[in-house]
């Protein structure tokens with residue numbers, strides 16, 4: 456249970472916006488409904504994701520946060536029983552259009568999962584895999600440069616530069632998660648989806664990943680599912696609150712955490728349910 460006092464909330468949300476926010480809509484969900492077999496998990500969700508901002512999806516367990524996140528790069532396609540209706544666009548283009556190449560879409564809209572899941576290969580290979588299959592490097596020096604810059608941007612290079620050919624699974628949990636972020640970055644995504652990326656990490660590793668998320672939004676658009684109200688308040692510029700498959704409300708994080716319009720949001724962020 457995450458109960459935030461008003462003071463803790465205010466200090467968490469303060470000083471988070473640097474300059475004027477970019478209001479360009481990078482992704483837009485309109486009337487998004489998701490069914491798992493007969494059961495409907497999302498009901499007419501309308502949600503915009505703004506470019507170079509972090510959008511946090513919050514709400515009690517089972518409310519549909521991960522389901523919505525997975526719609527954004529068609530990961531629900533991998534679940535047999537799942538059916539998505541409504542429209543989701545990336546730069547105005549319908550990502551469910553039959554002409555869309557899903558592999559290419561998932562390179563543009565990358566994903567980082569709850570549990571760090573490096574491949575059972577070396578640190579180098581974990582990062583090099585994506586650029587290699589997408590043909591992003593013409594030769595070994597170019598591939599080396601992509602691996603190094605991705606690890607740099609994930610804030611991991613200095614810690615691993617002398618052990619690039621050792622297994623990724625030998626890293627600490629926090630380092631593994633940053634390796635997964637480097638792997639996502641390596642294919643030059645535009646959007647990064649994160650499904651509770653810190654839930655398996657200790658507080659120090661969590662703080663490191665949160666700092667990283669803040670740095671990454673300069674270059675990427677980020678959508679993060681989190682159960683931690685403190686984390687949503689610390690890392691996001693916008694927050695969307697879900698309840699029982701409905702989007703309750705969405706807005707600037709500062710407002711959502713200090714003066715939400717809906718009582719369910721107020722109750723959830725103050726720990727009265729969920």
Ligand SMILES: Nc1ncnc2c1ncn2[C@@H]1O[C@H](COP(=O)(O)OP(=O)(O)OP(=O)(O)O)[C@@H](O)[C@H]1O
Nearest residue numbers: 491496514515516517518519520521522523534536
């Ligand atoms: N693969 C699936 N098959 C059937 N039902 C599913 C599947 N995945 C999710 N659901 C159902 O859809 C609803 C929304 O689940 P979802 O995982 O999106 O919620 P959530 O808000 O992310 O929950 P949590 O915070 O617990 O991760 C729940 O009722 C869940 O049981």
